[in-house]
Amino acid sequence: MQNTLRITEVFYSLQGETRTSGLPTVFVRLTGCPLRCQYCDSAYAFSGGTQRTLDSLLEQVAGYRPRYVCVTGGEPLAQPNVIPLLERLCDSGYSVSLETSGALDISAVDTRVSRVVDLKTPGSNEAHRNRYENIALLTAHDQVKFVICSREDYDWAVSKLIEYRLEQRAGEVLFSPSHQDVSARDLADWVVADNLPVRMQLQLHKILWNDEPGR
Numbered sequence: 001m002q003n004t005l006r007i008t009e010v011f012y013s014l015q016g017e018t019r020t021s022g023l024p025t026v027f028v029r030l031t032g033c034p035l036r037c038q039y040c041d042s043a044y045a046f047s048g049g050t051q052r053t054l055d056s057l058l059e060q061v062a063g064y065r066p067r068y069v070c071v072t073g074g075e076p077l078a079q080p081n082v083i084p085l086l087e088r089l090c091d092s093g094y095s096v097s098l099e100t101s102g103a104l105d106i107s108a109v110d111t112r113v114s115r116v117v118d119l120k121t122p123g124s125n126e127a128h129r130n131r132y133e134n135i136a137l138l139t140a141h142d143q144v145k146f147v148i149c150s151r152e153d154y155d156w157a158v159s160k161l162i163e164y165r166l167e168q169r170a171g172e173v174l175f176s177p178s179h180q181d182v183s184a185r186d187l188a189d190w191v192v193a194d195n196l197p198v199r200m201q202l203q204l205h206k207i208l209w210n211d212e213p214g215r
Protein backbone atom coordinates (compact mmCIF):
# COMPACT_ATOMS: atom_id res chain seq x y z
CA MET A 1 0.00 0.00 0.00
CA GLN A 2 1.34 3.43 -0.88
CA ASN A 3 1.99 6.16 1.67
CA THR A 4 0.58 4.29 4.62
CA LEU A 5 2.08 2.88 7.80
CA ARG A 6 0.78 0.34 10.31
CA ILE A 7 0.55 2.22 13.62
CA THR A 8 0.00 0.91 17.16
CA GLU A 9 -0.39 4.26 18.92
CA VAL A 10 0.21 8.00 18.81
CA PHE A 11 0.50 9.63 22.24
CA TYR A 12 1.81 12.70 24.01
CA SER A 13 3.97 12.30 27.13
CA LEU A 14 7.35 13.16 28.65
CA GLN A 15 10.27 11.62 26.80
CA GLY A 16 11.45 8.94 29.20
CA GLU A 17 14.81 8.14 27.59
CA THR A 18 17.82 9.41 25.67
CA ARG A 19 19.27 12.90 25.35
CA THR A 20 15.85 14.57 25.40
CA SER A 21 14.62 12.77 28.52
CA GLY A 22 12.11 14.90 30.43
CA LEU A 23 10.97 16.96 27.44
CA PRO A 24 7.31 16.91 26.33
CA THR A 25 7.21 14.73 23.21
CA VAL A 26 4.74 13.15 20.80
CA PHE A 27 5.36 9.43 20.19
CA VAL A 28 4.47 7.56 17.02
CA ARG A 29 4.71 3.81 17.60
CA LEU A 30 4.91 1.66 14.45
CA THR A 31 3.56 -1.89 14.49
CA GLY A 32 5.68 -4.99 13.89
CA CYS A 33 9.24 -6.07 14.73
CA PRO A 34 11.49 -8.80 13.28
CA LEU A 35 13.32 -9.18 16.64
CA ARG A 36 12.17 -10.71 19.92
CA CYS A 37 14.33 -9.19 22.69
CA GLN A 38 13.57 -11.16 25.86
CA TYR A 39 12.99 -7.95 27.86
CA CYS A 40 10.80 -6.14 25.33
CA ASP A 41 8.39 -3.73 27.05
CA SER A 42 6.54 -3.04 23.80
CA ALA A 43 5.50 -6.53 22.71
CA TYR A 44 1.94 -5.22 22.31
CA ALA A 45 3.25 -3.52 19.15
CA PHE A 46 4.32 -6.79 17.49
CA SER A 47 0.93 -7.21 15.79
CA GLY A 48 -2.40 -5.48 15.27
CA GLY A 49 -2.31 -1.76 14.69
CA THR A 50 -4.12 0.37 12.14
CA GLN A 51 -3.07 1.24 8.61
CA ARG A 52 -2.75 5.05 8.51
CA THR A 53 -1.90 7.52 5.77
CA LEU A 54 1.09 9.81 6.30
CA ASP A 55 -1.26 12.80 5.90
CA SER A 56 -3.52 11.64 8.75
CA LEU A 57 -0.52 10.95 11.00
CA LEU A 58 1.02 14.35 10.34
CA GLU A 59 -2.31 16.00 11.05
CA GLN A 60 -2.69 14.15 14.37
CA VAL A 61 0.88 14.98 15.44
CA ALA A 62 0.36 18.66 14.57
CA GLY A 63 -2.70 18.71 16.86
CA TYR A 64 -0.38 18.39 19.87
CA ARG A 65 1.76 21.37 18.71
CA PRO A 66 4.93 19.49 19.79
CA ARG A 67 8.55 20.56 19.70
CA TYR A 68 9.78 16.96 19.92
CA VAL A 69 8.54 13.89 18.05
CA CYS A 70 9.86 10.36 18.71
CA VAL A 71 9.25 7.60 16.16
CA THR A 72 9.47 4.17 17.80
CA GLY A 73 7.91 0.73 17.71
CA GLY A 74 8.08 -2.14 17.18
CA GLU A 75 10.84 -1.63 14.68
CA PRO A 76 10.17 1.54 12.69
CA LEU A 77 12.70 0.75 9.96
CA ALA A 78 10.85 -2.48 9.09
CA GLN A 79 8.28 -0.30 7.23
CA PRO A 80 9.80 1.55 4.24
CA ASN A 81 7.30 4.41 4.46
CA VAL A 82 8.87 5.49 7.75
CA ILE A 83 11.52 7.22 5.62
CA PRO A 84 9.09 9.77 4.06
CA LEU A 85 7.31 10.11 7.44
CA LEU A 86 10.58 11.17 9.12
CA GLU A 87 11.36 13.58 6.29
CA ARG A 88 7.95 15.22 6.51
CA LEU A 89 8.16 15.50 10.32
CA CYS A 90 11.51 17.29 9.93
CA ASP A 91 10.05 19.54 7.20
CA SER A 92 7.29 20.49 9.67
CA GLY A 93 9.96 21.90 11.98
CA TYR A 94 9.86 19.33 14.78
CA SER A 95 12.96 17.99 16.47
CA VAL A 96 12.69 14.31 15.51
CA SER A 97 14.26 11.18 17.00
CA LEU A 98 14.07 7.58 15.80
CA GLU A 99 14.44 4.58 18.13
CA THR A 100 15.79 1.59 16.24
CA SER A 101 17.17 -1.83 17.08
CA GLY A 102 20.14 -1.34 14.78
CA ALA A 103 19.32 -4.57 12.96
CA LEU A 104 18.33 -2.69 9.78
CA ASP A 105 20.17 -0.22 7.58
CA ILE A 106 19.90 3.36 8.93
CA SER A 107 21.46 5.01 5.85
CA ALA A 108 18.19 6.23 4.26
CA VAL A 109 17.07 8.11 7.39
CA ASP A 110 17.00 11.91 7.03
CA THR A 111 20.17 13.28 8.62
CA ARG A 112 18.11 15.88 10.52
CA VAL A 113 16.75 12.97 12.61
CA SER A 114 18.62 11.95 15.77
CA ARG A 115 18.96 8.20 15.31
CA VAL A 116 18.98 6.29 18.60
CA VAL A 117 20.64 3.01 17.67
CA ASP A 118 20.30 0.24 20.25
CA LEU A 119 23.25 -2.16 20.04
CA LYS A 120 21.61 -5.37 21.22
CA THR A 121 23.49 -7.01 24.10
CA PRO A 122 23.84 -10.80 24.53
CA GLY A 123 21.25 -10.64 27.34
CA SER A 124 18.59 -9.48 24.85
CA ASN A 125 19.03 -12.82 22.99
CA GLU A 126 19.18 -10.80 19.74
CA ALA A 127 22.84 -9.67 19.59
CA HIS A 128 23.37 -11.74 16.44
CA ARG A 129 21.05 -9.29 14.64
CA ASN A 130 23.29 -6.23 15.17
CA ARG A 131 24.19 -4.56 11.88
CA TYR A 132 27.65 -3.22 12.74
CA GLU A 133 27.85 -1.38 9.37
CA ASN A 134 25.50 1.20 10.96
CA ILE A 135 28.23 2.36 13.35
CA ALA A 136 30.27 4.00 10.57
CA LEU A 137 27.19 6.08 9.63
CA LEU A 138 26.74 7.67 13.06
CA THR A 139 27.32 11.38 13.63
CA ALA A 140 27.37 13.67 16.68
CA HIS A 141 23.63 14.17 16.10
CA ASP A 142 22.99 10.45 16.78
CA GLN A 143 22.91 8.31 19.94
CA VAL A 144 23.94 4.74 20.75
CA LYS A 145 22.17 2.79 23.47
CA PHE A 146 23.04 -0.40 25.36
CA VAL A 147 20.25 -2.02 27.34
CA ILE A 148 22.12 -4.00 29.98
CA CYS A 149 20.76 -7.18 31.59
CA SER A 150 23.74 -8.37 33.70
CA ARG A 151 27.39 -7.76 34.61
CA GLU A 152 28.31 -9.85 31.54
CA ASP A 153 26.28 -7.50 29.34
CA TYR A 154 28.00 -4.52 30.98
CA ASP A 155 31.46 -5.96 30.20
CA TRP A 156 30.35 -6.67 26.62
CA ALA A 157 29.05 -3.09 26.21
CA VAL A 158 32.34 -1.67 27.52
CA SER A 159 34.25 -3.82 25.00
CA LYS A 160 32.11 -2.45 22.10
CA LEU A 161 32.52 1.10 23.44
CA ILE A 162 36.30 0.70 23.27
CA GLU A 163 36.44 -1.32 20.03
CA TYR A 164 34.37 1.22 18.02
CA ARG A 165 35.34 4.37 20.02
CA LEU A 166 31.62 5.01 20.23
CA GLU A 167 31.88 8.15 22.34
CA GLN A 168 33.80 9.76 19.45
CA ARG A 169 31.27 8.69 16.79
CA ALA A 170 27.93 9.44 18.44
CA GLY A 171 26.77 12.47 20.44
CA GLU A 172 25.65 10.27 23.33
CA VAL A 173 26.41 6.75 24.46
CA LEU A 174 23.59 5.59 26.74
CA PHE A 175 23.75 2.74 29.25
CA SER A 176 20.26 1.75 30.39
CA PRO A 177 19.39 -1.06 32.79
CA SER A 178 16.98 -3.65 31.43
CA HIS A 179 14.10 -2.76 33.72
CA GLN A 180 13.47 -6.23 35.16
CA ASP A 181 16.93 -7.84 34.79
CA VAL A 182 19.56 -5.75 36.59
CA SER A 183 19.61 -3.32 39.50
CA ALA A 184 19.93 0.30 38.34
CA ARG A 185 22.09 0.97 41.39
CA ASP A 186 24.56 -1.77 40.40
CA LEU A 187 24.82 -0.39 36.87
CA ALA A 188 25.37 3.13 38.24
CA ASP A 189 28.14 1.85 40.53
CA TRP A 190 29.89 0.07 37.61
CA VAL A 191 29.76 3.17 35.37
CA VAL A 192 31.19 5.37 38.14
CA ALA A 193 33.90 2.84 39.12
CA ASP A 194 35.09 2.65 35.51
CA ASN A 195 34.70 6.41 34.89
CA LEU A 196 33.10 5.66 31.52
CA PRO A 197 32.34 8.36 28.90
CA VAL A 198 28.68 7.33 28.85
CA ARG A 199 25.37 8.59 30.18
CA MET A 200 23.55 6.19 32.48
CA GLN A 201 19.78 6.56 31.97
CA LEU A 202 16.64 5.26 33.61
CA GLN A 203 13.29 4.98 31.87
CA LEU A 204 11.55 7.98 33.43
CA HIS A 205 8.10 6.86 32.25
CA LYS A 206 8.40 3.61 34.22
CA ILE A 207 9.34 5.49 37.40
CA LEU A 208 6.49 7.99 36.90
CA TRP A 209 3.74 5.79 35.46
CA ASN A 210 4.80 2.18 35.98
CA ASP A 211 4.68 1.28 32.28
CA GLU A 212 1.02 2.23 31.70
CA PRO A 213 0.27 2.11 27.97
CA GLY A 214 0.16 5.47 26.19
CA ARG A 215 2.67 7.09 28.63
Ligand SMILES: C[S@@+](CC[C@H](N)C(=O)[O-])C[C@H]1O[C@@H](n2cnc3c(N)ncnc32)[C@H](O)[C@@H]1O
Pocket residue numbers: 033039040041042072073074075076099100101102118145147176177178179180203
Ligand atom coordinates in the same frame (compact mmCIF):
# COMPACT_ATOMS: atom_id res chain seq x y z
C1 LIG B 1 10.60 -0.81 22.51
S1 LIG B 1 12.07 -0.40 21.61
C2 LIG B 1 11.41 0.17 20.04
C3 LIG B 1 12.49 0.60 19.06
C4 LIG B 1 13.41 -0.50 18.54
N1 LIG B 1 12.73 -1.72 18.24
C5 LIG B 1 14.56 -0.76 19.51
O1 LIG B 1 14.65 -1.86 20.05
O2 LIG B 1 15.35 0.17 19.70
C6 LIG B 1 12.60 1.16 22.35
C7 LIG B 1 13.70 1.05 23.36
O3 LIG B 1 13.18 0.46 24.55
C8 LIG B 1 14.18 -0.39 25.07
N2 LIG B 1 13.59 -1.36 25.97
C9 LIG B 1 12.66 -2.28 25.67
N3 LIG B 1 12.35 -3.03 26.74
C10 LIG B 1 13.10 -2.56 27.77
C11 LIG B 1 13.24 -2.92 29.15
N4 LIG B 1 12.54 -3.90 29.66
N5 LIG B 1 14.10 -2.20 29.91
C12 LIG B 1 14.81 -1.18 29.37
N6 LIG B 1 14.73 -0.79 28.08
C13 LIG B 1 13.89 -1.48 27.29
C14 LIG B 1 14.74 -1.03 23.82
O4 LIG B 1 15.96 -1.69 24.06
C15 LIG B 1 14.87 0.17 22.93
O5 LIG B 1 16.09 0.86 23.15
Ligand SMILES: Nc1nc2[nH]cc(C(=O)O)c2c(=O)[nH]1
Pocket residue numbers: 013014015016017027042070072073099205215
Ligand atom coordinates in the same frame (compact mmCIF):
# COMPACT_ATOMS: atom_id res chain seq x y z
N1 LIG C 1 7.37 8.28 27.94
C1 LIG C 1 7.93 7.41 27.10
N2 LIG C 1 9.16 7.67 26.61
C2 LIG C 1 9.68 6.77 25.72
N3 LIG C 1 10.87 6.85 25.09
C3 LIG C 1 11.01 5.78 24.27
C4 LIG C 1 9.88 4.99 24.38
C5 LIG C 1 9.69 3.75 23.56
O1 LIG C 1 8.83 2.92 23.88
O2 LIG C 1 10.41 3.62 22.57
C6 LIG C 1 9.03 5.61 25.32
C7 LIG C 1 7.73 5.33 25.87
O3 LIG C 1 7.09 4.32 25.63
N4 LIG C 1 7.25 6.28 26.75
Ligand code: SF4
Pocket residue numbers: 033034035036037040041042043073074075101
Ligand atom coordinates in the same frame (compact mmCIF):
# COMPACT_ATOMS: atom_id res chain seq x y z
S1 SF4 D 1 13.87 -4.69 18.74
FE1 SF4 D 1 12.77 -3.22 20.03
S2 SF4 D 1 10.57 -3.61 19.67
FE2 SF4 D 1 11.72 -5.33 18.82
S3 SF4 D 1 11.69 -6.86 20.43
FE3 SF4 D 1 13.60 -5.67 20.69
S4 SF4 D 1 13.07 -3.98 22.10
FE4 SF4 D 1 11.14 -4.87 21.37
Ligand SMILES: [Mg+2]
Pocket residue numbers: 041042
Ligand atom coordinates in the same frame (compact mmCIF):
# COMPACT_ATOMS: atom_id res chain seq x y z
MG1 LIG E 1 8.40 2.13 25.81
